Ligand code: SF4
């Protein structure tokens with residue numbers, strides 16, 4: 271997790287220098303990176319085509335947006351695209367590559383070992399309302415509030431997807447721009463929190479999920495950001511047969527999400543983008559993670575997006591496979 | 599929701615008298631009867647059902663069989679649709695592992711529907727309501743037993759209230 275002794279401004283400068291060179295020399299025609307959004311606690315995607323654009327490039331603690339999802343569209347117009355990849359962007363890249371959505375040769379990956387991105391909601395709860403109230407010092411956050419100064423571990427403020435992430439360093443890149451870090455989550459224990467959150471009866475589970483999913487607006491942002499949702503035509507918009515109406519009734523919301531999660535079974539990279547993008551705060555990641563856990567239990571360890579050659583568990587089988595139903 | 603469930607599913611009305619209609623308990627045309635949708639693969643399980651019939655084995659009329667080419671032909675959306683439109687239980691039946699007419703269809707189905715069953719469970723379905731069984735064409739007796747057992751289980755559970763689409767419930 272240590273970023274050497276580079277602070278974020280130095281790191282940003284180093285990244286900018288590397289990509290500027292490639293953009294100016296024509297090695298890439300577009301760079302996908304991040305720039306500041308409307309708020310200090312949000313960084314949004316940057317589509318840079320000139321040196322001037324690159325001046326807006328940032329690498330800070332809010333670059334959560336997974337950029338790989340933009341690649342298939344951009345590659346349809348651009349010759350060669352450069353992209354900054356954190357751990358999850360890199361796994362998303364593998365995911366899309368495995369679905370044959372990308373041409374590997376036309377993408378230049380700049381690897382950025384990721385320290386984990388911060389969750390504004392957690393910062394706000396700790397009293398941080400302005401950028402000036404927060405200073406990052408290595409693995410600590412120095413917080414200034416009315417009550418004085420407080421030092422807290424940075425990990426207390428990570429987005430859920432980052433807290434749970436076992437591979438913050440990119441698993442694929444052409445060029446690593448920053449020194450590698452230290453992962454904080456062991457892949458084998460990544461589901462531990464789920465046991466603590468077990469809901470014992472079907473009625474409790476149904477009450478929980480219907481309570482959450484009734485808020486769904488059917489905006490499909492969760493699908494749009496998902497690197498495992500790569501169908502050209504989604505069942506949600508399919509006309510013949512038509513599976514979903516335009517309403518957002520509970521039964522249709524639940525049908526959409528159950529099938530969305532199922533379509534990601536064995537393919538979901540657990541990047542949590544669905545949850546981060548949801549405008550009504552539905553904790554979508556949990557369902558996908560519960561399924562990933564079941565898949566590991568039944569069909570062996572598998573982490574999507576790690577190895578593009580390893581067949582996703584639902585695209586293969588073994589004759590001696592166990593079943594979750596009685597087979598006698 | 600149980601009030602809204604009274605009446606009958608618009609598409610499950612009457613192929614067999616007295617079945618799949620009444621969702622109200624007590625009054626009306628008698629006690630509630632479960633509706634079970636069984637997707638049966640053509641080559642084994644459906645033939646098993648035929649054998650049950652020609653052997654004059656009886657099984658509950660609550661079960662509506664839908665013939666599919668292979669257990670792997672069933673799309674989880676079909677299962678969801680059945681629940682939306684009033685099924686109280688859904689069963690997928692296929693050839694025993696190793697015997698699929700298309701060699702590996704049921705191996706794929708085994709993985710898919712094991713995972714799908716877990717997902718439905720996480721989302722709050724009573725696990726008994728979604729089942730998968732292997733039934734060969736020579737197992738007419740097993741076919742009848744499986745259908746009997748599923749019907750009993752669902753009867754004990756009562757009407758399904760998960761994911762029912764209210765637009766499909768006709769007030770009687
Ligand atoms: S379902 Fe969510 S967590 Fe899984 S790959 Fe898609 S966006 Fe990422």
Ligand code: SF4
Pocket residue numbers: 485486487488489490491492493544547548549550551552554
């Ligand atoms: S992003 Fe949220 S509101 Fe939009 S479709 Fe997904 S779950 Fe529903």
Ligand code: FES
Pocket residue numbers: 639640641642643667668669670692693697698699700703704
């Ligand atoms: S043909 Fe029966 S399961 Fe495939």
